[in-house]
Amino acid sequence: MRIVIQRVSEASVKTDEKIKGKIAKGLLILLGIEHSDDETDADWLVQKICGLRIFADTDGKMNMTIQDVNGQFLVVSQFTLHASIKKGNRPSYIRAARPEQAIPLYDYFLNSLRTMSNTGIETGTFGADMKVSLVNDGPVTIIMDSKNKE
Numbered sequence: 001m002r003i004v005i006q007r008v009s010e011a012s013v014k015t016d017e018k019i020k021g022k023i024a025k026g027l028l029i030l031l032g033i034e035h036s037d038d039e040t041d042a043d044w045l046v047q048k049i050c051g052l053r054i055f056a057d058t059d060g061k062m063n064m065t066i067q068d069v070n071g072q073f074l075v076v077s078q079f080t081l082h083a084s085i086k087k088g089n090r091p092s093y094i095r096a097a098r099p100e101q102a103i104p105l106y107d108y109f110l111n112s113l114r115t116m117s118n119t120g121i122e123t124g125t126f127g128a129d130m131k132v133s134l135v136n137d138g139p140v141t142i143i144m145d146s147k148n149k150e
Contacts, residue, residue: 020123
C-alpha cells in the first residue's frame with residue numbers, strides 16, 4: 001500500500017459534482033493498493049498514521065498527532081499511486097490491485113483507521129472520477145509505502 005498524506009486546513013472530494021466528503025483541519029490521505037497488499041500492510045500504515053506527529057504544539061514544533069488536535073481524515077482511493085513509468089511515457093498500472101481485491105482492503109483500512117484513531121473519517125467514492133480540493137497546511141506532504149518502510 002502506498003499513501004500520500006497531506007496536512008490540510010480544509011479538504012473536500014466531489015463525485016458527480018456533489019460533495020462526497022469534506023473536512024476542516026486534518027489529514028488528506030490518497031491511498032493506492034497494489035495486488036501484493038494485504039491486511040498487514042494496512043495495519044502498519046494505520047499504526048504509523050495514528051502516531052504521526054505533524055501538527056504544531058504551542059511552541060510551533062511538529063509534536064502533535066491528529067487526535068491531539070481533534071482533526072479529521074479524508075481518505076481518497078487512488079490507484080495511480082502505483083503507476084510505473086519504467087517503459088516509455090504512458091504509465092502502466094499493472095501493479096494496482098483489481099477492484100475485487102482492492103475494495104475489501106480499502107474498507108479494512110478505513111475500519112482500522114476509524115477504530116484506532118477514534119477520529120472522524122470522510123471518504124471519496126472508490127473507483128469513481130473524483131475532484132479533490134485542498135488547502136495544504138505548511139505545506140506538509142509525506143509519502144509512505146508499506147513495502148518500503150523508511
